[in-house]
Amino acid sequence: MKYDFSARAHTLMSSPLLSIRTQTRRGSVISLAEELPAEELFPLPLLAEAASTVISADAQALQYGDPEGYGPLREWLADDWLKGKGVHIPGDGVLLTTGSQQAVDLLSRVYIDPGDRVLVENPTSPGFLQALRMQGAVIIPVQGDREGLLPEDLREKIVRHRPKVLFAAPSFTNPSGILWSLKRRKEVLEACVSHDVLIVEDDSYGDLHFKRQDRSGSKYPSLYALEDAGEDGHVLYIGSFSKTVAPALRTGWAAGSRELIGVMAAAKGMADWQSSSLNQRLLYHLLHASPFNLREHIALLNREYGTRLKLMAELLKRAAWKDSTYDLPAGGMFLWVSLPEGLDAGILLKNALRKGVVFLPGPLCTADDSGSRYIRLNFSHPGRDELLLGMNLMSEAVSEFTARS
Amino acid sequence: MKYDFSARAHTLMSSPLLSIRTQTRRGSVISLAEELPAEELFPLPLLAEAASTVISADAQALQYGDPEGYGPLREWLADDWLKGKGVHIPGDGVLLTTGSQQAVDLLSRVYIDPGDRVLVENPTSPGFLQALRMQGAVIIPVQGDREGLLPEDLREKIVRHRPKVLFAAPSFTNPSGILWSLKRRKEVLEACVSHDVLIVEDDSYGDLHFKRQDRSGSKYPSLYALEDAGEDGHVLYIGSFSKTVAPALRTGWAAGSRELIGVMAAAKGMADWQSSSLNQRLLYHLLHASPFNLREHIALLNREYGTRLKLMAELLKRAAWKDSTYDLPAGGMFLWVSLPEGLDAGILLKNALRKGVVFLPGPLCTADDSGSRYIRLNFSHPGRDELLLGMNLMSEAVSEFTARS
Numbered sequence: 001m002k003y004d005f006s007a008r009a010h011t012l013m014s015s016p017l018l019s020i021r022t023q024t025r026r027g028s029v030i031s032l033a034e035e036l037p038a039e040e041l042f043p044l045p046l047l048a049e050a051a052s053t054v055i056s057a058d059a060q061a062l063q064y065g066d067p068e069g070y071g072p073l074r075e076w077l078a079d080d081w082l083k084g085k086g087v088h089i090p091g092d093g094v095l096l097t098t099g100s101q102q103a104v105d106l107l108s109r110v111y112i113d114p115g116d117r118v119l120v121e122n123p124t125s126p127g128f129l130q131a132l133r134m135q136g137a138v139i140i141p142v143q144g145d146r147e148g149l150l151p152e153d154l155r156e157k158i159v160r161h162r163p164k165v166l167f168a169a170p171s172f173t174n175p176s177g178i179l180w181s182l183k184r185r186k187e188v189l190e191a192c193v194s195h196d197v198l199i200v201e202d203d204s205y206g207d208l209h210f211k212r213q214d215r216s217g218s219k220y221p222s223l224y225a226l227e228d229a230g231e232d233g234h235v236l237y238i239g240s241f242s243k244t245v246a247p248a249l250r251t252g253w254a255a256g257s258r259e260l261i262g263v264m265a266a267a268k269g270m271a272d273w274q275s276s277s278l279n280q281r282l283l284y285h286l287l288h289a290s291p292f293n294l295r296e297h298i299a300l301l302n303r304e305y306g307t308r309l310k311l312m313a314e315l316l317k318r319a320a321w322k323d324s325t326y327d328l329p330a331g332g333m334f335l336w337v338s339l340p341e342g343l344d345a346g347i348l349l350k351n352a353l354r355k356g357v358v359f360l361p362g363p364l365c366t367a368d369d370s371g372s373r374y375i376r377l378n379f380s381h382p383g384r385d386e387l388l389l390g391m392n393l394m395s396e397a398v399s400e401f402t403a404r405s
Numbered sequence: 406m407k408y409d410f411s412a413r414a415h416t417l418m419s420s421p422l423l424s425i426r427t428q429t430r431r432g433s434v435i436s437l438a439e440e441l442p443a444e445e446l447f448p449l450p451l452l453a454e455a456a457s458t459v460i461s462a463d464a465q466a467l468q469y470g471d472p473e474g475y476g477p478l479r480e481w482l483a484d485d486w487l488k489g490k491g492v493h494i495p496g497d498g499v500l501l502t503t504g505s506q507q508a509v510d511l512l513s514r515v516y517i518d519p520g521d522r523v524l525v526e527n528p529t530s531p532g533f534l535q536a537l538r539m540q541g542a543v544i545i546p547v548q549g550d551r552e553g554l555l556p557e558d559l560r561e562k563i564v565r566h567r568p569k570v571l572f573a574a575p576s577f578t579n580p581s582g583i584l585w586s587l588k589r590r591k592e593v594l595e596a597c598v599s600h601d602v603l604i605v606e607d608d609s610y611g612d613l614h615f616k617r618q619d620r621s622g623s624k625y626p627s628l629y630a631l632e633d634a635g636e637d638g639h640v641l642y643i644g645s646f647s648k649t650v651a652p653a654l655r656t657g658w659a660a661g662s663r664e665l666i667g668v669m670a671a672a673k674g675m676a677d678w679q680s681s682s683l684n685q686r687l688l689y690h691l692l693h694a695s696p697f698n699l700r701e702h703i704a705l706l707n708r709e710y711g712t713r714l715k716l717m718a719e720l721l722k723r724a725a726w727k728d729s730t731y732d733l734p735a736g737g738m739f740l741w742v743s744l745p746e747g748l749d750a751g752i753l754l755k756n757a758l759r760k761g762v763v764f765l766p767g768p769l770c771t772a773d774d775s776g777s778r779y780i781r782l783n784f785s786h787p788g789r790d791e792l793l794l795g796m797n798l799m800s801e802a803v804s805e806f807t808a809r810s
Contacts, residue, residue: 001601001639003665004569009515012671021471040465047467051456059444061653062452066426098503098677105676109539110414130675134514162408197406234406246467248683261410266417270535271510272503276681278653 011133013164020349022088024358030390033358035174035243035333036381046292050285054278065277067269068261069096069253080287081294086218086225087237091256097267098275100204100240100252101127106165106264106271107200107236107254108135117163123336123365123374125174125202128167139367142166146327148180151187158195165198171206171220175365175376176336177329179209179220189223191235199223204240204252207298209319209331210306224255231257232382241283243333244298249279252306269293291392305333305380308387312379315391333380336362339373343401346372351400357393416538421652425434425754429763435795440579440648440738441786446706447651455690457681470682472674473521473666474501474658478689482658485692486699491623491630492642494660500670503680505533505609505645505657509572511669511676512605512641513540516661522568526554528741528770528779530579530607533572544772547571551732553585556592564599570603576611576625580770580781581741582734584614584625594628598639604628609645612703613785614736615711629660636662647689648738649703654684710738710785713792717784720796725804738785741767744778748806751777756805762798 005013024031054061068074075091082089097103104127112118114136120128122141140161143153148170157163168188170180180188192199201223209220224237233256233336240252254264268274286292312335313328323340339345345361352358362374382390410418429436459466473479480496487494500510509532517523519541525533527546537544545566548558553575562568573593575585585593597604606628614625629642638661645657661667673679690696717740718733728745744750750766757763767779787795 001598001637003516003603003662003668005515005668006518006521009668009672012515012675013668036469039468042458042464044464044467044468048457048460051460052453055449055453055456059447059449062447062449062653063444064441064647066438083422096575098680100676101675110417111409111411113411116411122469127675127678134672134675137707164767193406198406198408201703232406242469246683247469248681250677250681257408263408263410263414263418266541269412270417270506270532270539271676272507272655274655276653276655276684277501278651278684279681386455 001317008136008244012130014208020360023353025100025315028356029353030357030386030393032377032382032390032394033360034378034381035148037243037247037301038304038381038383040383041304043286043292043297046286046290047246047282050282050290054281054285061278061281064203065274065357067274068092068265068316069275070277070280070284072288073280074092077255079293082255084376086221086228087255087402088228088230093255093258093261095254095261095268096275096280097252097254098250098272099247100202101243103238103252103254104128104200104202105131106267108132109136109262110267111198112137117161119154119166119197119283120165120367121168122368123175123362123371124167124367125169126360126364128252129367132167141367144178146178146405148178148184149188151184151191154188155191158191158197165200166192167200167202169202169205170223172208174205174332175334175360177332177334179330182219182221185223185226186220187228189234190231195226197234199235200238201235202238204238205245205332207244208302208305208308208333210302211330231259233257236260236367244294244301245283245286250275251279296352302331308379308382309335311384311387312377312391315388315395320395320402323402333378335379336345337375337377339375339398340402343398344372345375347396348375349403352394352397355393355396355397357390357397359394360367412659413539413541417535417538420619425763425765428758433761434758435762435787435791435798437782437787437795437799438446438763439783439786441783442648442652442706443786443788445788446709448691448697448702451691451695452651452687455695456686459686459690465564465684467688470679473687474605474680475668475682475685477693478685479754481689481692482660483620487660489692491571491626491633492660493633493635495663498660498663500659500666501680501685502657502659502673503655503677504647504652505607505643506536508643508657508659509533509605509607510536511672513542515668515672516570516603517542522566524559524562524568524571524602525772526573526578527773528767528776529572529772530574531765531769534772537572541571545806549583551583553583553589554593554739556589556596557596559593560596563596563602567665568602570605571597572605573606574607574610575628576608577613577734577737579610579737580630580739581764582732582737582739584735587624587626590626590631594631594639598632602639605643606640607643609643610737611644611647612649613707613710613738615707615714636664638662643664649699649706650688650691654688655680656684656688672767713784713789714740716789717782717796720793720800723800725800725807728807738783740782740784742780742782744780745807749777750780753780753802753806757799760798760802762802763796764799
């Protein structure tokens with residue numbers, strides 16, 4: 001039969017992300033395209049021990065759980081983790097999700113109707129754009145600079161478009177790696193609060209801060225912590241263990257007003273009943289009852305990722321990149337690099353693929369046409385040798401165009 | 406701020422399923438309401454060993470995987486499991502999901518636009534109804550009897566409403582426990598094929614067949630196996646390990662035409678990137694490289710569940726139930742019981758709750774107003790003592806009404 005898909009299913013079918021993944025899987029391609037952490041740093045022995053202990057201890061670990069997720073892990077997040085970041089929230093203000101992307105999707109489903117206007121950074125996360133397009137949102141990019149969103153442009157667009165939501169990642173925006181200044185955080189929050197725009201704040205990369213001196217988070221507080229509204233606040237705070245512990249545990253969270261979390265939990269029940277409570281119990285055991293220390297583990301990741309970033313920055317000093325520009329981020333997983341005038345990211349990708357390397361082309365991160373002159377390079381996953389080889393191939397791919405012109 | 410939820414979020418907020426769950430969690434209530442397998446039968450030692458082995462063997466087990474799920478488990482399903490049921494499908498025609506409910510939700514999102522008409526059994530699964538309502542479908546119940554859907558009513562409704570999809574569970578329909586006859590299977594398939602109605606066939610309960618003599622499945626083939634269309638077929642076949650191995654692994658699947666599966670996989674990537682590949686690898690190890698035998702394990706479940714069903718049926722012979730009727734199912738997890746004339750399921754629930762027992766009220770399983778005189782009782786989860794106590798409390802709750810009238 002000829003399948004008659006829904007109207008917005010077509011926004012998914014045209015996704016070039018899929019074809020990049022398919023290409024990458026075909027063997028010996030080096031990927032600078034994805035958002036993967038370095039698997040050689042996973043705490044494998046402690047995870048294996050945690051899994052074995054949790055399963056042996058209690059058959060409930062394999063039973064259905066609650067749509068909201070495993071209670072003790074929600075409490076741990078509220079009491080032991082978020083509080084340290086100035087995020088004050090009760091355990092029942094936390095919903096465990098299948099990674100942070102599901103938190104984004106669930107919020108979109110319960111909050112956005114087709115035609116609703118939604119503000120995003122420019123560039124912004126491909127995951128935001130996919131979920132918003134599927135929901136039929138009208139996506140409006142807000143201009144920014146190295147300090148974060150531009151308050152004038154934000155206010156102007158709020159007044160003109162009356163958006164319902166702003167999606168943002170103030171700490172190491174995917175893909176630009178921008179860390180918003182405190183002043184901008186305050187200005188953005190103030191503009192959204194005064195016009196009742198809900199802020200979806202994705203802090204999945206916030207802990208990957210390579211040079212942080214100040215652990216209290218007072219220099220770069222989350223928008224959630226800045227508002228500190230308790231119930232009825234304007235910020236939904238999203239995070240994940242995917243970048244800090246391991247992605248395959250598929251455990252992210254949304255934290256916020258109990259009313260918002262309650263409706264999202266109902267949507268979660270409808271969507272998949274619940275995420276794996278086995279994985280949630282495993283994480284809780286790791287964090288709570290094993291020698292694993294999450295803060296120390298994150299410090300380890302940051303040392304290694306900081307080194308990889310420096311290596312990539314060194315390699316970008318080669319002649320091929322002389323007409324490219326980028327801002328060196330203080331954290332995150334990505335470099336957002338402009339291409340020389342006239343070189344299109346999609347065309348470069350075809351050439352790079354032939355050479356055996358892939359990256360994320362800019363248009364996947366933009367809601368307007370500004371992305372075609374940019375590429376996103378991931379430095380967290382490739383080991384140093386792979387990074388060197390991958391960047392050699394990238395340099396070759398770029399050179400062939402710049403030499404020609 | 407006052408949250409401005411999306412139009413269909415309200416279909417979730419009114420869900421009485423949530424309040425039943427909340428009540429059940431508050432301590433000493435016996436639940437005959439849920440869809441839980443018996444946790445005392447989980448293969449815990451083998452699962453603990455599998456988890457430990459899988460995590461220790463390969464850091465990739467903790468890394469991001471593919472939206473489609475772990476390749477070897479998809480191949481195992483295609484080659485070792487589904488083939489034995491007459492379901493011929495290539496590995497890339499299988500999508501791994503977070504339980505069967507996510508397969509239902511993803512198909513709904515990529516196939517159904519608001520206002521599209523969708524056929525369901527009557528009564529039908531609460532999970533179907535929730536996903537369809539969230540998608541804005543117009544839900545049309547089709548009449549059935551002990552043999553399955555009535556072909557005349559089905560054909561009449563196809564012609565009148567031009568539906569896009571039929572959602573059905575021919576083997577042990579949730580909640581009625583009906584096992585469609587072969588004749589009906591053929592008639593329903595034929596009607597849908599001739600009018601290009603896609604069939605979403607949920608076979609999550611199909612293996613829980615207590616008296617099956619014939620393992621080949623030839624007596625009650627799935628609609629998928631009956632059509633055996635390969636690509637472009639009219640049936641999407643859904644199943645799950647939740648009822649046969651353990652729910653907390655959150656591993657279900659959709660199998661069908663590669664075109665359908667491809668679009669659903671793209672939606673899966675948007676919704677949560679992927680389910681836990683750790684859990685999928687753990688399952689694969691259990692099924693492929695451990696002494697665990699899934700067919701033997703299912704036989705063990707069926708002996709125990711068959712015994713619990715008999716016990717429940719015995720307890721329904723008491724005086725309180727003399728004006729109730731039900732059909733004894735040959736499998737599944739539920740009894741669907743009619744209440745005495747004039748007794749409403751919602752009112753009975755309030756009384757039962759006071760006594761310390763809960764069940765699923767019929768209206769959660771019906772798209773029309775036929776459900777209020779029915780209740781769904783689960784016999785798979787409560788142990789024999791709990792079942793006895795729970796049914797004593799139920800009998801009391803019913804007697805108070807029947808004695809009064």
